Amino acid sequence: MQRQGPLQLNQNTHIKATLNLWQDFLINDNKSMRKWVHYFPIYERHFASFRNKSITFLEVGVHSGGSLQMWQRYFGPFARIVGIDIDPQCAEHESPGIFVRIGDQSDPQFLQELIDEFGIPDVILDDGSHMMAHMRSTFDFFYPRMHKNAVYMVEDMHTAYWSEFGGGVDNPESFMNFAKDCADRLNWSHSRGTVAPDYIGKQTLCVSFYDSIVAFEKGDVWWKDAPWTGEGREGLYGKGVVRPAASPDAPSRADLALLTQAEDRRKASDAQNPELTAANLRLRDEIAALRASTSWRATALPRRISGWLKR
Numbered sequence: 233m234q235r236q237g238p239l240q241l242n243q244n245t246h247i248k249a250t251l252n253l254w255q256d257f258l259i260n261d262n263k264s265m266r267k268w269v270h271y272f273p274i275y276e277r278h279f280a281s282f283r284n285k286s287i288t289f290l291e292v293g294v295h296s297g298g299s300l301q302m303w304q305r306y307f308g309p310f311a312r313i314v315g316i317d318i319d320p321q322c323a324e325h326e327s328p329g330i331f332v333r334i335g336d337q338s339d340p341q342f343l344q345e346l347i348d349e350f351g352i353p354d355v356i357l358d359d360g361s362h363m364m365a366h367m368r369s370t371f372d373f374f375y376p377r378m379h380k381n382a383v384y385m386v387e388d389m390h391t392a393y394w395s396e397f398g399g400g401v402d403n404p405e406s407f408m409n410f411a412k413d414c415a416d417r418l419n420w421s422h423s424r425g426t427v428a429p430d431y432i433g434k435q436t437l438c439v440s441f442y443d444s445i446v447a448f449e450k451g452d453v454w455w456k457d458a459p460w461t462g463e464g465r466e467g468l469y470g471k472g473v474v475r476p477a478a479s480p481d482a483p484s485r486a487d488l489a490l491l492t493q494a495e496d497r498r499k500a501s502d503a504q505n506p507e508l509t510a511a512n513l514r515l516r517d518e519i520a521a522l523r524a525s526t527s528w529r530a531t532a533l534p535r536r537i538s539g540w541l542k543r
Contacts, residue, residue: 252272252276253272253275253276253302253306256302256305256306263296263297263298263301263325265295265296265298265299265302266295266296267299268444270442270443271387271444271445274385274442274445274447278383278385278440278447278449279306279307279355279383282307282311282354282355282383283306283307283308284307284308284309284310285307285308285310285311286310286311287307287310287311287312287354287355288311288312288314288350288351288352288353288354288355289303289307289311289312289313289314289353289354289355289356289357290314290315290316290346290350290353290355290356290357290374291303291313291314291315291316291356291357291359292315292316292317292337292356292357292358292359292360292370293315293316293317293358293359293360293361294315294316294317294319294322294325294332295317295322295359296325297315297322297324297325297332299359300313300315300325300330300332301327301330304329304330309329311329312329312331312350313329313330313331314330314331314332314333314346314350314353315330315331315332315333316332316333316334316335316337316342316346316360317332317334317360318334318335318336318337318361319334320334322334331350333345333346333349336366337358337360337361337366337369337370338365338366338369338370340369340373343370343373343374344373347377352374352377352378352379352382353374353378353382354378354379354381354382354383355382355383355384355385356370356374356378356382356383356384356385357385357387358370358371358384358385358386358387359387359388362388362391362397363391363397363398364391364392364397364398364399364403364405364406364407365398365405367386367407368405368407368410371384371386371407375431375435375448375450376431376435378450379450380435380450380451380452381449381450381451382449382450383447383448383449383450384447384448384450385445385446385447385448386407386411386445386446386447387444387445388444389407389408389444389445389446390444392406392407392408392409393406393408407446408446411439411441411446414432414436414439414448415439417430417432417433417436418432418433418436418438418439419433420433420456421433421456429456433453433456434453434456435450435451435453436448436449436450436451436453437449437450437451437453
């Protein structure tokens with residue numbers, strides 16, 4: 233979606249850097265960009281933690297260069313913004329802190345050259361050719377190499393349903409169907425051997441699906457390698473950790489039976505000694521009233537000191 237309408241404000245870079253992405257987009261008077269309106273809250277959700285940090289952000293697809301400028305304002309002065317495109321004319325969109333490299337997003341040699349020059353990206357946004365084969369080639373190259381806490385996002389995923397881009401609802405080669413398969417691979421350790429562990433399952437915290445966007449968040453999922461027992465992964469359900477079926481502090485059936493028997497004996501004793509029970513209740517009320525009194529609270533410190541001296 234290209235910004236349209238009469239809004240033409242001349243804002244300096246400092247003011248724009250304090251805005252959220254949607255506000256920045258609305259008042260953009262620099263190079264144009266094309267974005268669907270519902271993308272902006274998705275960007276904020278997955279990219280906000282990277283703001284004002286020393287990161288490398290890679291966008292596949294430069295187009296008119298406007299989005300590279302927006303990302304530079306959004307991520308702040310420590311971020312290195314890298315754009316790649318197959319169109320040589322896109323090289324003119326370079327500026328301080330913004331780097332543009334010309335090459336094919338499906339060419340592993342070109343992608344390796346990017347890593348050699350800029351290092352492994354912390355965030356990747358694929359807004360390139362939208363061809364299924366190209367999207368998959370770029371993902372397969374970069375994602376296994378990215379560090380934990382990295383984010384890999386693919387947008388304009390509606391093309392995954394269009395045959396002219398190599399997509400289709402039932403086409404196993406579409407990136408959307410690949411992403412759906414990744415949801416199963418994410419849960420390989422629960423599959424009872426039906427899903428084999430791979431780099432997706434062992435390096436991914438979540439796969440998030442939105443209208444036309446899929447986002448992958450990487451992480452250290454070390455717990456998936458713990459041995460699986462009948463109740464769960466061995467050694468992972470300890471004090472303060474809730475088991476899948478019940479709390480570790482929940483009484484067993486045997487404990488419940490003992491508690492019931494003890495309660496029955498107490499009730500029987502109370503029934504046999506009603507006068508003693510009434511006296512105990514009165515004494516309990518008197519103690520409670522004493523502890524709530526002003527004099528009791530006022531003498532708390534001397535009583536503690538006396539207790540310490542007796543020890």
